[in-house]
Amino acid sequence: MILTNYAIKFRTAVFVFIAVLVGMGIVSYKTLPREGSPDITIPQVFVNVVYPGTAPEDMENLIAIPIEKRLNELGNVKTISAMASDSVVLFSVEYLAGVDVDTAIQRVKDKIDLARPDLPGDLDEPVVE
Incomplete structure (x- = not known):
């Protein structure tokens, strides 16, 4: 009750205190260091395997499954x-941060x-990027 009585009695001082507090907040916000577009790198590797003239089911059985078995061994x-x-198999390997x-x-x-x-002998070299 004492605080409310004080605020009513010295309302000009309370308004000045609030204005100073808001002003300090605005100044702090404007001087806060920040980066507009930070450099974020997602550790991800893409593999593109091309085997012309092959149906999607054959691409999965001949290429995707053998490579995926080996990729599952990665840590x-x-x-x-x-x-x-x-004619194409695309792999995406996303690593932990x-x-x-x-x-x-x-x-x-x-x-x-x-x-x-385990892959066909005439397969083009897979592109890893």
């Missing part, structure tokens, strides 16, 4: 997805090399 992976279409992308690309290439004996 620090969040998700692996594969999409087989006419903090993984070096260049190292991840090399590890994916190594796993694809290990899967090569």
Whole structure:
């Protein structure tokens, strides 16, 4: 009750205090360091495998499954997805935050090399990026 009596009795002082508090908040907001477009890197590797003239079902059985088995051996992976279409299989390997992308690309290439004996011999070289 004493605080409310004081606020009513010295209302000008209360208004000045609130104005100073709001002014300090505005100044703090304007001087707060921030970055307009921060550099965010999602550790993700894409693999594109082309085998001309092959149906999507064959792409899945001949290419997607053997490569996916090897990619599942990778560590620090969040998700692996594969999409087989006419003559093309696309893989997406998303890593956990903090993984070096260049190292991840090399590890994916190594796993694809290990899967090569299980793939068709006339298959084009997979593109890893």
